[in-house]
Amino acid sequence: MLQYDLVVVGGGPAGMAAALQAKEEGVAKIVILERAESLGGILEQCIHTGFGLHYFGEELSGPEYAGRFIREVQQTDIDVMCDTMVLDISDANVVTAVNKTQGLMQIRATAVVLAMGCRERPRGALSIAGTRPSGIMTAGTAQKYVNIDGYMPGKKVVILGSGDIGLIMARRMTLEGAEVKVVCELMPYSSGLQRNIVQCLEDFNIPLRLSCTVVETHGKERLEGVTIADVDERLQPIPGTEQYIPCDTLMLSVGLIPENELSKGVGVPLDNVTKGPVVDEYRETLHPGIFACGNVLQVHDLVDYVTEESKIAGKGAANYIFGKKKGGAYAATKGVNGVRYIVPQRVNVRGGEKVKLYFRVGQVYRNAKVTVTCNGQTLLSRKRPKLAPGEMENVTLTEEQLAAMNEGDEIVVGIEE
Amino acid sequence: MKRNLVCIACPIGCPIEVELNDAGEVVGVTGNTCPRGEAYARTEVTHPVRSLTTSVKVEGGVHPVVPVKTAAPIPKEKMFDCMQVINAVTLQAPVAIGDVVVKDICGLGVDVVATNND
Incomplete structure (x- = not known):
């Protein structure tokens, strides 16, 4: 059996940052297991720019951002196995993986970092009536066709869902000569970043229809059109508002789901809202020695935050490996009044460090206040001009604020209008 | 005259209000939270620019296309002209990050560079 101090599952931005941080902390034997043929992940x-503004202070494309970490990994003695699929992680942190050259292998790990990312919600997750012709795909699949494989999946496009990938693909398809007829969003607000609505839709006069969905697909071999309709406040289609739009392609950008099959296999408890593992401030799951970071933990809108989070997990894994993990007293975090979830879900109040809490809101707020309370005492109250579901927020608790708490306390984050 | 913009300089997306005088000159920018926002607002109301990212055919590489970008933002209305030029290019592998794919595209004084290796 192979033996490593740290096994990182996934070689995207999360896995690479975690591995590099653990290396910097002095962890000797690290391996990254990656399913694709090369590092870099999604x-x-x-290929659009906008990556790295926070972390590098410059605007990079995805491959350029990944490229910097790939180069760094190559300059270390971190082992990388690509084309390698992890099948199972056992209770004793034994990772079972398979690839073409080594076959089935077992790796005993002191610590494991889960960095498998997320996948797109597929058509099957929506209940759209109609036929099942070709031409219906997720926006991410279309992105791979255009940007990696080099061909156009269609000429007349309707996009359902205004997530960032959908918006980015609206622009990409338009630039390559396709006609994007409309982007339909079920909710009364977009889940994408404001900047993407401006530079991907408004720049090209692509209409964004809010509170609108696709109710039927048409066509036998190839998609010929879709029927869209407005929805009411209960998100149900309003009879009489149906409109037929001819198109040969329907792209879905309707949400991302953390890919936690391996986590479930080892019995790591998941958060019902994030669909990612429940973790502490070092992103350690409730299974000792197993950490999680990046989109497998919570879906991020910015890779910069993935890197930040993954470095924390890498440091946590190193502390665990060196037996430096602090014993502690755990407070739970809880979102109320519009705060849908908080990561981390638990915080060691004896950790002796400040802790950043990341959260998302459930609707759009203007000029609202973010408050943090514990035992009825207000710790923080910050005014924000705008809060939106598409944009992850954070608040920082100081070492002193945490030190004043006890085991079992509840740190409550809420929005006041 | 006032114009309301959403800043696209970074993912925060600050709402910005730009005050223009009768000559169309910027006399005030509010709502931005950083200097990049002010610069964006001033450019956006006078001569809007965008970074263009797309892909170029490559022969003999691992993938059939390699991603590229304009090394600096270009005038917004020139995006489709640039696309035409870029789509006529075929590269020969190997290609490295930073390689110049089209020099001085459309006479704009901006190069198109590769953003991945192939």
């Missing part, structure tokens, strides 16, 4: 197909 960034390889994200």
Whole structure:
């Protein structure tokens, strides 16, 4: 059996940052297991710019952002196995993986970092009536066709869902000569970044229809059109508002789901809202020695935050490996009044360090206040001009604020209008 | 005259209000939270620019296309002209990040560079 101090599952931005941080902390034997043929993860197909503004202070494309970490990994003695699929992680942190050259292998790991990313919600997750012709795909699949494989999946496009990938693909398809007829969003607000609505839709006069969905697909071999309709406040289609739009392609950008099959296999408890593992401030799951970071933990809108989070996990894994993990007293975090979730879900109040809490809101707020309370005492109250579901927020608790708490306390984050 | 913009300089997306005088000159910018926002607002109301990212055919490489970008933002209305030029290019592998794919595209004084290796 192979033996490593740290096994990182996934070689995207999360896995690479975690591995590099653990290396910097002095962890000797690290391996990254990657399913694709090379490192980089989903960034390889994200050829638009906007990555790295926070972390590098410059605007990079996805492959450029990934490229910097790939080069760094190559300059270390971190082992990388690509084309390698992890099948199972056991209770004793034994990782079972398979690839073409080594066959089935077992790796005993002191610590494991889960960095498998997320996948797109497919058509099957929506209940759209109609036929099942070709031409219906997720926006990410279309992105791979255009940016990696080099061909156009269609000429007349309707996009359902205004997530960032959908918006980015609206622009990409338009630039390559396709006609994007409309972007339909079920909710009364877009889940994408404001900047993407401006530079991907408004720049090209692509209409964004809010509170609108696709109710039927038409066509036998190839998609010939879709029927769209407005929805009411209960998100149900309003009879009489149906409109037929001829198109040969329907792209879905309707949400991302953390890919936690391996986590479930080892019995790591997941958060019902994030669909990612429940973690502490070092991103350690409730299974000792197993950490999680990046989109497998919570879906991020910015890779810069993935890198930040993954470095924390890498440091946590190193502390665990060196037996430096601090014993502690755990407070739970809880979102109320519009705060849908908080990561981390638990915080060691004896950790002796400040802790950043990341969260998302459930609707759009203007000039609202973010408040943090514990035991009825207000710790923080910050005014924000705008809060939106598409944009992850954070608040920082100081070492002193945490030190004043006890085991079992509840740190409550809420929005006040 | 006032114009309301959403800043696209970074993912925060600050709402910005630009005050223009009768001559169309910028006399005030509010709502931005950083200097990049002010610069964006001033450019956006006078001569809007965008970074262009796309892909170029490559022969003999691992993938059939390699991603490229304009090394600096270009005038917004020139995006489709640039696309035409870029789509006529075929590269020969190997290609490295930073390689110049089209020099001085459309006479704009901006190069198109590769953003991945192939």
